[in-house]
Amino acid sequence: MELDRYAERLRSQLAAVAEAGSEETRALAERMSVALEPAIRLALLELLSEAAGEISRELAPGGVDVRLRGQDPELVVSRPTDPAPAAPAAAAAAQAAVDDEPASFRTTLRLPERLKARVEQTAAAEGVSVNTWLVRAVAAALETDRPRTPPQSGSRFTGWVR
Incomplete structure (x- = not known):
């Protein structure tokens, strides 16, 4: 699962909001979007991890784990x-x-x-x-x-x- 498209969507939404402002506002929005990407990725990983935990409780004795492959998460379903x-x-x-x-x-x-x-x-x-x-x-x-x-x-x- 690639998080890039979700981070890109947030960047484009921030850029669209900044279009209403001056050139300085647009430049600031661009710099902020680059700086916020790690925080966005972490928030998305935490969301996936929490969701996997809730699903695992319902699937017991099976479960769902979130594993990282490089920077991208992977959902792994385990079934008995x-x-x-x-x-x-x-x-x-x-x-x-x-x-x-x-x-x-x-x-x-x-x-x-x-x-x-x-x-x-x-x-x-x-x-x-x-x-x-x-x-x-x-x-x-x-x-x-x-x-x-x-x-x-x-x-x-x-x-x-x-």
């Missing part, structure tokens, strides 16, 4: 390939909690390259997007029956444990 096997009670409860959540937010997650590749492979094998897979994994991790005890003062832990 096979009915999911019966999930353990904790995972089912975690998924129900995720499905009932009315709003979402965006966060940045930095993963080592090797872990990122494994997440992408696993999500693809399950027929879901990386985002959906990560949301389910986080929700399932938070819904375990075992109580979590905070580390004692002065203790240091690193790594990942199941």
Whole structure:
């Protein structure tokens, strides 16, 4: 999906409005349209991302993701390939909690390259997007029956444990 035509439409509308003004007004409108293009692109991407989130909530367990290819967004629809096997009670409860959540937010997650590749492979094998897979994994991790005890003062832990 190319955002250029939408940004160009806004530029031409701004230019049409500026035609009513002086030469200085038209030059200012031209400079403003160039300067506003990144903000316009970002606003359009945010709109697409929010729309994809709303559609994904309705399509569960499938979904829609917005991915960037260069500067242009791409909508990727994921459909479940096979009915999911019966999930353990904790995972089912975690998924129900995720499905009932009315709003979402965006966060940045930095993963080592090797872990990122494994997440992408696993999500693809399950027929879901990386985002959906990560949301389910986080929700399932938070819904375990075992109580979590905070580390004692002065203790240091690193790594990942199941």
